[in-house]
Amino acid sequence: MTREALLEKVKEIIKPYVGDGEAFDNLTEASDLINDLKINSAHVVDIVLDIESEFDIMIDDDAINDMTTVASSIDLIQSKME
Amino acid sequence: MNKRVVITGMGVVAPNGVGVEDFNKSLKAGKSGIRFWEESKRLNFRCHVGGKPPVTREIIEEQLPPFIAKKITNNAVIYGCLAGLEAWRDAGLDTHPEKRDPDTGSVFGSGALSMDSYIDTKIYPIDQGEHKKLGTISIPETMASGASAFLNNTLAFGNRTMANSSACITGSEALALGFETVQSGMAKRMLCGSTEGDGRYIWSGFDAMRILCSVSNDEPEKASRPMNIKPMGFVPAGGAGALVIEDLDTALERGAKIYAEILSSHFNSGGQREGGSMTAPNSDAVQECISQCIDKSGIDIREIDLISGHLTSTKGDVIEVKNWSKTLGLPKEEFPYINTPKSMIGHCIGGAGSVELVACLLQMRDGYIHPNLNLGEIHPEISELVPAERIPTTRVDREISTVIKANFGFGDLNCVILLRKWK
The missing domain is CATH 3.40.47.10 (Thiolase/Chalcone synthase)
Incomplete structure (x- = not known):
């Protein structure tokens, strides 16, 4: 899967959790999940669950801490899919 | 000195009407919302009829905040949020407040909020060793204050925000509790309401008690017959209602339309x-x-x-x-x-x-x-x-x-x- 395609899928997954509609419209790979997209930190766990089921991968608890931005989330998915 | 308390907004999700005007039309026309449910028959219930509000995907997407619309599966929470937000809009109040309002609170109760049909999708994984799949919304979807909590998330109450649970009086008790709060001057405005989901997990216990109507499975609309010579048991249903109440001065100051005064x-x-x-x-x-x-x-x-x-x-x-x-x-x-x-x-x-x-x-x-x-x-x-x-x-x-x-x-x-x- 191309990185562009992954980005689209990740955007779709995180959309319901984004607290600020404007921030979602301006989303880039550099966007920080909590600070830029105003996602409630508790919902990062839900995003992980949605990613696991969408891509059929397992993400361990330690790896969740590295998932701070859209880019790092895509990196993590790519590394698990290899 | 007690404050006078008035009702300035209402919202409802009922088996024969979703939204106040739809419900009003059905009440005026004497339209039943009771239907036959194949599932109840298949699971060997005695009573195969019940009332489930006809809430569509479109209604949910249109009226609820995106997160609730996309992620919540518990009907009690969905009905409660639909009714609560309708009441809020009806009262002419802001549904996207930036800040909490210390003068506004809520009493929003439920009967058995967590017993809605979402149990099989959320709770059963626990027994398969997969509780991690519950995610973070299983708690607000099971706690008695679940509907209250999601309404608070949207409307930012700053005063007392409670969820009562007192079986079949829950809804009127929610209004009574809100009434006392505003009457005594502790809050200027309260959202008062209650909700119940529907389906097999809630209805089964009543069916087992043999207090549901089991003689009208082929004529669902005739099952519920209060005051009839042969009362055959109640017909189970889901639904939610909500009222916005305010002290009279607050309502008059902002020019709110007033439906009624709560006398006592x-x-x-x-x-x-x-x-x-x-x-x-x-x-x-x-x-x-x-x-x-x-x-x-x-x-x-x-x-x-x-x-x-x-x-x-x-x-x-x-x-x-x-x-x-x-x-x-x-x-x-x-x-x-x-x-x-x-x-x-x-x-x-x-x-x-x-x-x-x-x-x-x-x-x-x-x-x-x-x-x-x-x-x-x-x-x-x-x-x-x-x-x-x-x-x-x-x-x-x-x-x-x-x-x-x-x-x-x-x-x-x-x-x-x-x-x-x-x-």
């Missing part, structure tokens, strides 16, 4: 003694509850235009009417009109009081008394006390100024509220 409320318990039990009422306590409510209001009993009863279509209906008759102490020919929407929507359990309060307000607003469907032959012990024309089977168009609303619930609980149309 009273709630008590029969203590499950002297005839009272988990399921049967202690009639002394019921009568005390009604008379205390009337006494507090200061009205003359003859001013009551309409009794909106609890009247579940069980043998409790006779006991209830006897209690009304004895407490009011009026000659038979002066007995007020009496009705209940349960003949059309069944028993919304924890949601019942709130849904039925919305029905009371609509009847006052538009000047009508909605019909009691399926009355057929009136129970003789009721006929003895109430003239047949006071239990209308077709709509009666007339001015309704004063309504007394009661709910009675499991655990021997009673709640009575007196409302007066705002003029």
